[in-house]
Amino acid sequence: MKILQINSSAQGNNGNSTKLANQISQALLAKNSQATHSVRDLSITPADVVDPAGLAALFTPEEQRTAEQQARVARDDVLIKEVQEHDVYVIGVPMYNFGIPAQLKSWIDAICRARVTFRYTENGTVEGLLKNKKVYLAFARGGVYRDSDRDSQITYLRAVLAFVGITDVQPIYAEGLQMGDEMKAKGWAVAEQEIAQYVA
Numbered sequence: 040m041k042i043l044q045i046n047s048s049a050q051g052n053n054g055n056s057t058k059l060a061n062q063i064s065q066a067l068l069a070k071n072s073q074a075t076h077s078v079r080d081l082s083i084t085p086a087d088v089v090d091p092a093g094l095a096a097l098f099t100p101e102e103q104r105t106a107e108q109q110a111r112v113a114r115d116d117v118l119i120k121e122v123q124e125h126d127v128y129v130i131g132v133p134m135y136n137f138g139i140p141a142q143l144k145s146w147i148d149a150i151c152r153a154r155v156t157f158r159y160t161e162n163g164t165v166e167g168l169l170k171n172k173k174v175y176l177a178f179a180r181g182g183v184y185r186d187s188d189r190d191s192q193i194t195y196l197r198a199v200l201a202f203v204g205i206t207d208v209q210p211i212y213a214e215g216l217q218m219g220d221e222m223k224a225k226g227w228a229v230a231e232q233e234i235a236q237y238v239a
């Protein structure tokens with residue numbers, strides 16, 4: 040088992056999603072003695088935002104790319120290789136203004152690459168090319184949204200992960216972290232119980 044932990048909190052190691060992702064990784068390591076663990080912290084090394092220069096670089100045939108365009112594509116290549124080479128991802132997902140952090144969105148934009156992590160088949164359907172992967176999503180939220188229609192994070196993440204071939208997705212929630220001490224303690228207790236139940 041090769042575990043890749045992706046942190047996306049703007050608060051780095053102090054982020055609640057990072058703490059939760061750390062706990063999930065620790066549980067995985069405790070249960071899988073041969074496992075390796077790598078961390079990509081998007082607050083330290085953010086992925087490039089999709090912009091005109093980035094798209095032009097991607098759409099220029101490889102042999103015609105300028106040095107700058109080659110470097111731009113190479114930065115995304117590093118992220119793609121990283122996901123290809125790992126089989127379990129633990130993704131820290133803070134909720135910021137009802138959505139995922141921009142850093143996490145940019146990372147997703149970087150790893151979704153046609154003919155590399157997904158492809159369109161002859162009959163027009165999509166085939167995800169990241170096979171046999173498992174994802175743990177470490178959600179940290181000030182409020183409580185689980186199982187409600189305001190939880191667009193889980194809907195979006197399940198959709199985009201399925202697009203690249205990943206359907207084995209286990210969410211773990213730490214919610215209500217800004218709703219007073221009692222709710223906060225309850226939120227962490229639920230998360231800990233779910234780690235014990237679902238992380239294997």
Ligand SMILES: Cc1cc2nc3c(=O)[nH]c(=O)nc-3n(C[C@H](O)[C@H](O)[C@H](O)COP(=O)(O)O)c2cc1C
Pocket residue numbers: 048049050053054055056057132133134135136137138179180181182183216217
């Ligand atoms: C910019 C910003 C926006 C936030 N928006 C929301 C929100 O829409 N809903 C919510 O429940 N909590 C919101 N929060 C609270 C965070 O979800 C909470 O602090 C959580 O711990 C963030 O994860 P992190 O600590 O890993 O960064 C927001 C916090 C920040 C800093």
